[in-house]
Amino acid sequence: MNFYNDNKSLKFYLSHPVMDKIIKLKERDFVDCDNDMMAPTDVEDAIDSYDKVLEIVGDLAANVLEPNSEAVDHEGPQVIDNEIVYAKGTQKNHEVLRDAGLYGMSLPRKYKGLNFPYVPYVMAAEIVSRADAGFANIWGLQDCAETIYEFASEEIKEKYLPLINDGMTCSMALTEPDAGSDLQSVRLKATLDEENNCWRLNGVKRFITNGDADIQLVLARSEEGTTDGRGLSYFLYDRRDNAVTVRRIENKLGIKGSPTAELVFNNAPALLIGERRLGLIKYVMSLMNGARLGVGAQSVGLAEAAYHEALEYARQREQFGKAIVNFPQVYEMLGIMRAKIDATRTLLYETSRFVDLYKAYDSVSKERNLTAEERQDMKYSQRHADMMTPMLKLFASEYANQIAYDCIQVHGGSGFMKEYKCERIYRDARILSIYEGTSQLQVVAAIRFVGNGSYLKRIEEYEAMPLAEELLPLRQRLERMKEKYVAIVAAADKFGTSSEAYDFLARRMVEAMGYLIMGHLLLQDVNRSKELNNTEAPDFMKSCKIMIALGESEIAKILTFVENFKEEDLQMYK
């Protein structure tokens, strides 16, 4: 078994035409190829390396991580002497991925990374999550390296970044008992210790994923007397300083292998990352988008696992003399599961490409001035990354939950028993639409792109992309959906964009736009897949048609609701 090789879609997105530009930027036009043994010589060579490394990920995910996942779920981590001890399987998973060189994938080679773009890195996250969504957190927190790379001083970078590849684990400590979704009210105190030339952290953090990690990024109040986000800075705490105790770990519904800790900082020495006061407003906002992309990958990976479980069961289980997969109500569930996975996966890699482009430009801009055209492209990519990320997080996490739900449904009574894997998947899925910003907060992040027309503009760009003639009728259906979307937004606009009614309708508007984006992306995939004319290319046609049909009916439903909605209706819900 190999979780990369058995999924043709991944190879398909790895060879997306935009990868060419991403790779050239990321590799600085292959300047390292003569003096660095592992640097690629051209785009094709780079993609070949991604492909082969993902094959390692797919192998270890299927043959080590997945077989360990059940025992990890049962055993879970423990607190021993104020420190977290992982479940045995978790420890083994960590070691095997470290020994395969799979930490620090996106870091530049000079910090011992692989210099991979986001697209293959996110694929690795998807594959790891398919094997064990809980472990995907521990592995995925290597993302913290990205924050250090982008914002910390060269001294911190040189000291800490190479350690990530050696297998040092990371965490980001943001949440506190009274600061969850509202991070502006973080209270953990940072004071400057001039004598020792460092900062000192005092206070409590709660719900910290992988809380006892080797390298911890901590949001703390450095400016005494402030009460809002502008008084917060970002710090690096090194676990070897032994100044943080784990008070407890949470007993959770799912992702039980991933420890969630309450931490007490006891005058803990820490290094300032970047500049004071930018902790929340710049650095955390930036890493939050990365984390949301990570949850997108985690959601798609988990959904893939759920789909495989459901499909296999439906093919084996016989009732009334035939396999249940042949009953319309069952195969409908399976077809929709498949379509939702394809739809959110294409959104996942579309988002990853935008993130790749702007991060690569940002990194290049530290070495030389960007041309006017590059600057414009960077801004364009960043805006699109910002607007696709909440849409991805919203849909991928909600769909993962729906798919996990249907996975149990396909199993019938057996699915409710603990013997089948679907029960763990179902529990693991539940956090996806909550952490790194709840679905409700994703709507808040996305609605401004509804309001300012950015999404609509992107839809018009999709509409202008070349398409095979036989696919035009599908695009016409999407165009009619767009007209309805415009009507929905117009109806909501009547209440005024800063009204309570508009906020109330926000989720419906964002969701309507989501169906349009996913429909167009799948249609583009169908088109490119046909052009490739290759038996290895996946067939997205079924998923595309299912998603368009689903979107049509959902958008019609939303339009009906919004058109009938009156301001006084708000009272009914109170």
Place this chain on the structure above:
Amino acid sequence: MNNKDFQIVVLAKQVPDTHNVGKDAMKEDGTINRAALPAIFNPDDLKALEMALACKDSLKDIMPVKVTIITMGPSRAAEIVRESMFRGADNGFVVSDKRFAGSDTLATSYALSAAIKKLGKVDIVFSGRQAIDGDTAQVGPQVAEKLEIPQITYAEELMSMTENEIVIKRRLDRGVETVKSKFPVLVTVHGNANDCRPRHAKLLMTNKKACSASEAKEKNIDMEALWASKPYLKIEEWSADDINPDFERLGLSGSPTKVKSIENVVLTSKENKKINNSESEINELMKELISSHII
């Protein structure tokens, strides 16, 4: 090679995957249908590679250590060298020649020992206990005899390793035995030993273009420029002439083993056994299945 370096050799074989045998695995004449079975790294040899790399890990901070693969077989056995490089081996040689065809264990061990001698000073030779295509477990011990060095067979665990001696736990029929040896020594590694470490992403990216001259010729790619700038990408091939053998002792002429006849055995169930649903009885069954190599 620097004579002060600690030199480890791993003998590894590419074998047909006999664990996944389909109905067309055997040809009419009773020989293996190699085309129908995927070629894989002999499982015990992968464990031997791991033990070799573990030895390197324990010495590399005090002295330079080199792990070299020697594989005998057709030119595509270069895959074995590449795979080993992805996991941490430094280099490797493919010993390949039509004149080796038909070798039994005696001729094979002769050719391999001649190849090892060509390397010069060698401190440890590792091999798997046996290959899954022949299951003889003879080649390792025979190589040790021909090199006139001590041997430790059925190694299950590397207990310790210093620049002067190696301590190994051996798996025997009725227990284990811990033995110590100076160098040089040959070690055959048991299937219970640690699994081989995974391919390493960086080693893979560094070595993925490594190939032999035969492979380059077959794929019609010009490797000369790349080999000149990155010599580690060339997997060397040794023919019979390169290892200075007594040609009589190679291939068919060097192989006293003759196949008298081959029988196609179809297994049918004759007896059955009832197992109660208890931990102890299931454990007994597992042990029985493992000891009779069914699982």
